[in-house]
Amino acid sequence: MGKDDYLPLFETKVAKGRLLHRLYAVTMFLGILFICVYRVNHFPAQGELKRWAWIGSYMAELWYILYWLITQSVRWSPVYRSTFKERLSRRYEKVLPGIDIFVCTADPVLEPPVMVINTVLSVMAYDYPPEKLNVYLSDDGGSELMFYALLEASQFSKIWLPFCRKFKVEPRSPVVYFSSAVETPVDNVIFAKEWRTIKNLFEEMKGRVDVAMKLGRVPDELRKQHKGFREWELGASRRDHQTILEILIDGRDGNAVDVEQKPLPTLVYMAREKRPQYQHNFKAGAMNALIRVSSRISNSKIILNVDCDQYSNNSESVRDAVCFFMDEEMSHNIAYVQYPQYLNNVTKNDVYGNLLRVINELEFPGADANGGPLYIGSGCFHRRDALWGEKYDKESKIDWTKENGKVRVKESANVLEETCKILAGCSYEENSQWGKEMGLKYGCPVEDIITGMSIQCRGWRSVSFNPERRGFMGVAPTSLLQSLVQHTRWYEGHIQIFMSKYCPLFYGHGNIPLQLQISYCCYNLWAANCLATLFYVIVPPLCLLKDITLFPQLSSPWVLPYAYVFIAKYSYSLGEFLWSGGTLKGWYNDQRMWLYKRLTSYLYGIYGTVLRSLGFSKLSFDITSKVADDDVSLRYEQEIMEFGTVSFMFNILATIALLNLLAFIWIMARLIINTRTKEADSYALQMILSGLVIVINRPVYVGLFFRTDRGRMPSSITYQSLILATLACLLAL
Numbered sequence: 001m002g003k004d005d006y007l008p009l010f011e012t013k014v015a016k017g018r019l020l021h022r023l024y025a026v027t028m029f030l031g032i033l034f035i036c037v038y039r040v041n042h043f044p045a046q047g048e049l050k051r052w053a054w055i056g057s058y059m060a061e062l063w064y065i066l067y068w069l070i071t072q073s074v075r076w077s078p079v080y081r082s083t084f085k086e087r088l089s090r091r092y093e094k095v096l097p098g099i100d101i102f103v104c105t106a107d108p109v110l111e112p113p114v115m116v117i118n119t120v121l122s123v124m125a126y127d128y129p130p131e132k133l134n135v136y137l138s139d140d141g142g143s144e145l146m147f148y149a150l151l152e153a154s155q156f157s158k159i160w161l162p163f164c165r166k167f168k169v170e171p172r173s174p175v176v177y178f179s180s181a182v183e184t185p186v187d188n189v190i191f192a193k194e195w196r197t198i199k200n201l202f203e204e205m206k207g208r209v210d211v212a213m214k215l216g217r218v219p220d221e222l223r224k225q226h227k228g229f230r231e232w233e234l235g236a237s238r239r240d241h242q243t244i245l246e247i248l249i250d251g252r253d254g255n256a257v258d259v260e261q262k263p264l265p266t267l268v269y270m271a272r273e274k275r276p277q278y279q280h281n282f283k284a285g286a287m288n289a290l291i292r293v294s295s296r297i298s299n300s301k302i303i304l305n306v307d308c309d310q311y312s313n314n315s316e317s318v319r320d321a322v323c324f325f326m327d328e329e330m331s332h333n334i335a336y337v338q339y340p341q342y343l344n345n346v347t348k349n350d351v352y353g354n355l356l357r358v359i360n361e362l363e364f365p366g367a368d369a370n371g372g373p374l375y376i377g378s379g380c381f382h383r384r385d386a387l388w389g390e391k392y393d394k395e396s397k398i399d400w401t402k403e404n405g406k407v408r409v410k411e412s413a414n415v416l417e418e419t420c421k422i423l424a425g426c427s428y429e430e431n432s433q434w435g436k437e438m439g440l441k442y443g444c445p446v447e448d449i450i451t452g453m454s455i456q457c458r459g460w461r462s463v464s465f466n467p468e469r470r471g472f473m474g475v476a477p478t479s480l481l482q483s484l485v486q487h488t489r490w491y492e493g494h495i496q497i498f499m500s501k502y503c504p505l506f507y508g509h510g511n512i513p514l515q516l517q518i519s520y521c522c523y524n525l526w527a528a529n530c531l532a533t534l535f536y537v538i539v540p541p542l543c544l545l546k547d548i549t550l551f552p553q554l555s556s557p558w559v560l561p562y563a564y565v566f567i568a569k570y571s572y573s574l575g576e577f578l579w580s581g582g583t584l585k586g587w588y589n590d591q592r593m594w595l596y597k598r599l600t601s602y603l604y605g606i607y608g609t610v611l612r613s614l615g616f617s618k619l620s621f622d623i624t625s626k627v628a629d630d631d632v633s634l635r636y637e638q639e640i641m642e643f644g645t646v647s648f649m650f651n652i653l654a655t656i657a658l659l660n661l662l663a664f665i666w667i668m669a670r671l672i673i674n675t676r677t678k679e680a681d682s683y684a685l686q687m688i689l690s691g692l693v694i695v696i697n698r699p700v701y702v703g704l705f706f707r708t709d710r711g712r713m714p715s716s717i718t719y720q721s722l723i724l725a726t727l728a729c730l731l732a733l
C-alpha cells in the first residue's frame with residue numbers, strides 16, 4: 001500500500017469548550033489571590049489561639065489552592081478518540097493479531113463463580129476470529145468450584161458463541177443479556193425459539209453451579225467429567241497447592257468447535273502455585289504468572305486484562321483496540337489502551353459515588369492529552385512487550401503481517417500443561433526481575449497505577465478510549481463501608497507511590513512530560529487532602545463556640561473572593577458532573593462521598609502507609625465483595641445509606657457531623673437570645689460552613705437517630721460519638 005492512500009485507523013479530537021474552562025481557571029486564580037491577600041493582611045493582632053486557628057485555615061486554604069492547580073492539568077485540553085473499524089477490516093481482516101485475555105479472580109465467595117464465567121463468556125464471544133482469542137482465567141482462590149464453573153462455561157460456549165454471532169446480541173454476558181431482555185422477542189420466530197432454548201440451557205447450567213456452590217463441593221458424578229478435578233482430590237487447599245493448569249479448550253485442536261463447526265477460543269484455567277512461606281503478591285503476581293504461561297501457549301502480542309466482575313459490554317472492543325495498535329503511522333509508541341471502568345449496578349443517583357464519572361469522562365481524556373491515561377487494572381489492552389518490560393525505541397514497530405504467519409507451539413495440550421506449570425510456580429521469580437523491571441510491579445496496593453506509570457517512563461504512551469457503547473461493566477460495592485475500604489486501598493497505594501522513589505515528579509522527570517507528572521499527582525495526592533479537610537470541618541465549628549472568627553464579615557468586601565471561589569468552584573464541578581451524565585442529586589451524593597473519603601479512607605490510607613513504612617504492618621489486599629445480602633441490596637436499590645456495621649470510620653463521620661450540629665445550634669441559640677446582629681455578621685461564613693456540613697450529613701443524622709432497620713448506625717457508635725462531640729464542645733466552651 002502506498003503512502004498516499006494511507007487512511008488512519010483512529011483519530012483524535014480535542015474537546016470543545018476549552019475557552020470556558022480557561023475563563024473559569026483565570027477568574028478562580030484571581031479570586032484565590034485575593035483570599036491570600038486577605039489572610040496575610042488580616043493576620044490577627046492578638047489572641048494566641050486565634051492566631052493558630054488562623055494559620056491553620058491559611059495552610060488548609062493554601063493546600064486546596066495547590067491541589068486545585070494540580071487538578072487543572074487534567075482539564076486543560078481533553079482529547080477524545082474514535083476508531084475506523086471498517087478500514088481495519090478492509091486492510092487487515094486476514095492478518096488480525098491474536099489476543100490473550102486475562103481474567104483474574106481470587107475468592108469464590110466474594111466473587112461468585114457464576115459471575116466470573118459470565119465475564120469469561122462475554123470475552124470469548126467477541127466479534128473477532130475465535131481462533132485468535134485465548135482466554136485465561138487465573139484463580140487465586142484455587143477453588144474446584146471455580147474450576148467446575150469454568151468447565152461448564154466451556155461447554156456452554158459452544159452454543160452461546162454461535163447464538164451471539166447469529167443474532168448480534170449485546171451485551172455478551174449471558175446473565176446480563178437475559179436479565180435485560182425480559183420479554184421473549186416475538187417479531188422473529190427463529191430468534192424467539194433459540195432465545196428460549198438458550199435461556200433455558202443457561203438457567204440449567206447456572207442451577208448446576210449454584211447447587212455445587214451450596215454443597216460447597218462438586219458432586220462426584222460431575223468430577224468424572226474432567227481429569228482436572230484430581231488436583232483437589234490430592235488435597236489442594238487455597239493457600240497450599242501446586243500449580244493447577246488445565247487447557248479446557250485447545251483452540252489448535254480441530255475438534256474444538258462450536259455447534260456450527262466454527263472454531264472456539266482457547267480457554268485455560270490456571271491456579272498458580274501457592275505456598276504459605278511464599279509472598280504471592282496478589283493480583284500483580286497472578287498477572288505475571290499469566291503473562292509467562294500465556295507466552296508459552298499462545299503468545300499473542302496484545303493482552304486484554306479484566307477483573308472477574310468486569311464483563312465485556314461491547315463485542316467490538318477488540319477491534320477498536322486493534323485499531324490503536326495497527327495504525328501504520330501512529331501506533332508504534334502506544335503501549336496500552338485503557339477503557340474507563342463503568343459499573344452496571346449503580347443506581348440513578350449513585351449514593352456512594354462509585355462511578356467516578358468526571359474522572360472517566362473528563363480527566364482520563366485530559367491525561368491522554370498529557371501523554372496517556374493511567375492503567376487502572378481492568379478493561380485495558382496492552383502490548384505484550386511493553387508490559388513485559390521492554391523500553392520503547394523506534395524499532396518497536398511491529399510487522400503485523402509477519403506476526404500472523406508465526407507457527408503455534410506444537411506440543412500437545414497435556415505436554416503444555418506440564419511444561420507451563422513451572423512458569424506459575426512460587427520459586428520461578430526468585431532472583432529475577434519479575435515484579436521489578438518485568439511485568440506488573442509488586443509491593444504496591446495499586447499495582448496497576450505504578451505499572452502503567454513505569455511503562456510510560458520507559459518511553460511509551462497510552463490511550464484512553466471510551467466508545468458510546470461502554471466497553472466494560474463491573475460491580476460496584478453496595479455499602480458505605482465497602483466503598484470506603486476499597487478507596488482506602490487505592491489512596492494508600494497512591495500516597496505510597498508519591499512518597500516512594502516512584503514519585504512521578506522524580507521518577508517521571510525527564511521520562512514523561514511535566515503535565516503527565518502533574519496529572520499523576522492529582523491521584524497520588526488524593527490522600528493528602530485529608531488534613532486540610534479535617535481542619536475545615538473541625539476547627540471552624542469549635543471556633544464558633546470559642547468566639548473566634550476565621551473568615552471575613554459578611555458586610556466586608558473581602559467576602560467577595562470567598563464567595564466567588566466557592567460558587568465558581570462548585571458550579572463548575574456541578575457542570576462537569578451533569579455534562580458527564582450525572583444527576584443533580586447524584587452530584588450532591590458524590591460531594592458527600594468525597595467528603596467522607598477524605599475524612600476516613602484518606603486518613604486510613606496515610607496511617608496504613610506510615611505503619612507499613614515503619615515495618616509495623618504487611619501489605620494486604622481486601623478484595624471488594626461483589627455480592628450483598630438481600631436486605632442490603634434492597635436498601636442499596638432505594639439509595640438508603642448503609643451503616644449497620646461497627647467501624648471506627650463511622651465514629652469519625654458521626655462525631656464530626658454531631659460536632660457541627662451542636663456548634664450550629666449553640667450559636668443560633670445565642671444569636672436568637674441576644675439578638676446581636678454584629679455577631680451574626682462576623683460568624684456568617686463560619687455558620688454557612690457548618691450549615692453545609694450539616695446539610696450534607698443528613699443521612700448520618702437519620703442513621704443515628706431516626707432509622708430502625710438493620711442498616712442504621714449501630715447504637716454503640718451513636719453513644720460514643722455523642723459523648724465525644726459533646727465533650728469537644730464543652731472543652732471549647
Ligand SMILES: O=c1ccn([C@@H]2O[C@H](COP(=O)(O)OP(=O)(O)O[C@H]3O[C@H](CO)[C@@H](O)[C@H](O)[C@H]3O)[C@@H](O)[C@H]2O)c(=O)[nH]1
Pocket residue numbers: 104105106107111138140281282283286306307308309376377378445446447448486489490493621622623624625
Ligand atoms: O490476591 C488477589 C487479589 C485480587 N485479585 C483480583 O484483582 C481484581 C481486583 O480486585 P477487587 O477486589 O475487585 O478490587 P477493586 O478495587 O475493585 O480493583 C481495582 O483496583 C485494583 C488495585 O487496587 C486493581 O487491581 C483492579 O484491577 C481495579 O479494578 C479482582 O478481579 C480480583 O479477583 C487477584 O487476582 N488476586
Ligand SMILES: [Mn+2]
Pocket residue numbers: 307309474624
Ligand atoms: Mn473490582
